[in-house]
Amino acid sequence: MAIKTTQFLNMGPQHPSTHGVFRMMLELDGERVVKCQPHLGYLHRGLEKLAEMRTYPQIISLTDRLHYANAFQNELTYCLAVESLLGIEVPKRAQYIRVMLAEMSRMQNHMIFFGALGMDLGALTPFFYSFKDRETILDFFEEIAGARLTFNYLRIGGLKEDLPEGILERIYAFTDQVPKIVDEYEELLSGNEIFLARMKGIGILSKELAINLGITGPILRSTGVAYDIRKVEPYSSYEDFTFSIPVGTCGDNFDRYKIRMKELRESNSIVRQAIERMPEGEICAKVPKVIKIDGEGYFRTETSVGEQGVYIIGKGEKSPYRIKFRSPAFVNLQMLQYVLPGGLVADVIATFSTVDICMGEVDR
Amino acid sequence: MKDHGQAHNSPMSSKPKENNPKENPKECLVGSGKPLDPEAIKSILLKRFGSVIEETQVINKELVIWVSAANLLEVGRFLKDSELAFDHPRCLCGVDQGEHLEVVYHLCSISRNHKITVKVKLPRHMPKVPSLYPVYKGADWHEREAAEMFGIIFEGHPDPRHLLLLDDFQGYPLRKDFSWSAPE
Numbered sequence: 224m225a226i227k228t229t230q231f232l233n234m235g236p237q238h239p240s241t242h243g244v245f246r247m248m249l250e251l252d253g254e255r256v257v258k259c260q261p262h263l264g265y266l267h268r269g270l271e272k273l274a275e276m277r278t279y280p281q282i283i284s285l286t287d288r289l290h291y292a293n294a295f296q297n298e299l300t301y302c303l304a305v306e307s308l309l310g311i312e313v314p315k316r317a318q319y320i321r322v323m324l325a326e327m328s329r330m331q332n333h334m335i336f337f338g339a340l341g342m343d344l345g346a347l348t349p350f351f352y353s354f355k356d357r358e359t360i361l362d363f364f365e366e367i368a369g370a371r372l373t374f375n376y377l378r379i380g381g382l383k384e385d386l387p388e389g390i391l392e393r394i395y396a397f398t399d400q401v402p403k404i405v406d407e408y409e410e411l412l413s414g415n416e417i418f419l420a421r422m423k424g425i426g427i428l429s430k431e432l433a434i435n436l437g438i439t440g441p442i443l444r445s446t447g448v449a450y451d452i453r454k455v456e457p458y459s460s461y462e463d464f465t466f467s468i469p470v471g472t473c474g475d476n477f478d479r480y481k482i483r484m485k486e487l488r489e490s491n492s493i494v495r496q497a498i499e500r501m502p503e504g505e506i507c508a509k510v511p512k513v514i515k516i517d518g519e520g521y522f523r524t525e526t527s528v529g530e531q532g533v534y535i536i537g538k539g540e541k542s543p544y545r546i547k548f549r550s551p552a553f554v555n556l557q558m559l560q561y562v563l564p565g566g567l568v569a570d571v572i573a574t575f576s577t578v579d580i581c582m583g584e585v586d587r
Numbered sequence: 588m589k590d591h592g593q594a595h596n597s598p599m600s601s602k603p604k605e606n607n608p609k610e611n612p613k614e615c616l617v618g619s620g621k622p623l624d625p626e627a628i629k630s631i632l633l634k635r636f637g638s639v640i641e642e643t644q645v646i647n648k649e650l651v652i653w654v655s656a657a658n659l660l661e662v663g664r665f666l667k668d669s670e671l672a673f674d675h676p677r678c679l680c681g682v683d684q685g686e687h688l689e690v691v692y693h694l695c696s697i698s699r700n701h702k703i704t705v706k707v708k709l710p711r712h713m714p715k716v717p718s719l720y721p722v723y724k725g726a727d728w729h730e731r732e733a734a735e736m737f738g739i740i741f742e743g744h745p746d747p748r749h750l751l752l753l754d755d756f757q758g759y760p761l762r763k764d765f766s767w768s769a770p771e
């Protein structure tokens with residue numbers, strides 16, 4: 224009777240814990256995962272092809288649709304890429320507002336992460352806490368940009384319009400409370416015994432593998448590599464701000480969670496610094512009426528998920544000849560094939576949740 | 588769902604440990620080596636490979652080199668394992684340049700903090716290039732995407748199925764001559 228049999232389990236695409244439409248084929252030996260084969264493409268919209276048919280300013284609204292929680296950061300990456308190809312100097316005030324908005328969206332992304340992680344592990348309460356606070360940030364976004372998720376607020380050369388009156392004071396008042404809010408979050412989960420049992424020592428990613436796979440963002444930093452593009456290659460005046468890069472030690476689920484909680488505090492401090500030193504002045508540079516690019520370049524920024532890259536090839540036309548969105552979640556998701564085998568099937572959810580993906584960004 | 592936490596306590600101790608990093612994480616600090624400027628990288632590469640590097644150019648303070656498909660694996664191995672330490676594959680994409688196709692590799696080094704772009708020109712009728720998967724595991728999905736979007740054949744790729752498109756999708760949508768009408 225020593226015949227070894229494995230069975231296949233199909234997970235997704237319509238599974239509440241797959242954060243969208245992600246499917247994996249798990250090969251199981253009892254409760255152990257032998258192999259994991261991810262399947263993507265359920266949300267593929269052909270953004271790169273669509274971008275080839277649009278003018279440069281029109282593409283900003285496409286980049287919003289990559290990641291619903293990172294829309295500001297994705298707009299920023301694209302605008303920086305076009306600006307640097309055109310050689311446009313963005314006014315200081317616009318740069319600071321961009322940093323402030325990028326960090327606020329990093330905060331709300333990590334809040335979603337926290338709520339969804341708790342929910343995936345069977346704890347519903349964290350979700351209500353974090354979504355209540357995320358709502359406050361979204362209200363600020365709505366007031367600033369007129370939309371809650373897909374803003375279309377950044378422009379090539381600056382911003383669409385200046386901030387509404389008095390909003391900086393209110394954001395500042397909110398940032399006063401954030402350390403207390405994060406303490407509250409950590410009290411809910413960080414010491415919970417069940418939570419720790421499902422996070423500590425599970426889904427360990429080694430440093431060498433992470434680098435070789437091209438993984439970036441909090442996941443790379445959780446393995447002990449202090450790599451953050453905001454420090455390595457500062458853009459949009461990030462060199463003016465003081466902040467530290469939280470680094471993990473062993474790259475397990477708990478490290479990935481802990482890093483995001485620390486980043487929440489760091490982002491909050493950047494928002495405060497930006498408001499304290501907010502310069503006066505113009506919000507948009509002088510930009511040619513019709514934007515045509517001749518040349519190519521790859522530009523990258525650090526979004527909440529990792530390195531967001533935009534590779535633009537322009538051939539002197541009104542629309543790009545080729546545009547490639549290098550999305551961090553697409554690359555980070557590859558780690559599942561290496562991390563899940565050997566673990567338990569119930570850990571699949573926990574590990575998957577700490578990768579923190581959005582399928583819109585993976586499938587593009 | 589609540590039972591999960593309980594069910595875990597016992598098997599947790601028997602987790603496989605092969606992934607566990609043993610060394611001190613402080614060793615791999617970012618920027619532990621000095622970054623090289625594009626000219627220095629270029630001279631190291633030209634000294635080692637000579638005419639294998641078909642063309643070089645500096646765009647936006649970043650070195651771009653052209654190599655032929657036949658030499659790509661050798662150059663890739665050197666870039667990763669030599670003192671240049673290009674350990675981090677940032678991005679890989681295909682480009683349809685009209686008369687020929689192109690694969691563009693964006694590499695960077697985490698330990699030395701410098702960057703390079705490698706380009707390979709491929710003939711349109713037979714776009715074959717060796718897979719970089721043996722050197723960079725991160726090339727896996729990027730290559731599958733470039734393969735389905737441009738019809739580029741990555742020789743030696745362990746899993747050359749479609750990634751984003753349907754399994755039976757006909758045509759290469761990111762090529763410039765792709766027809767939007769339904770296939771007959």
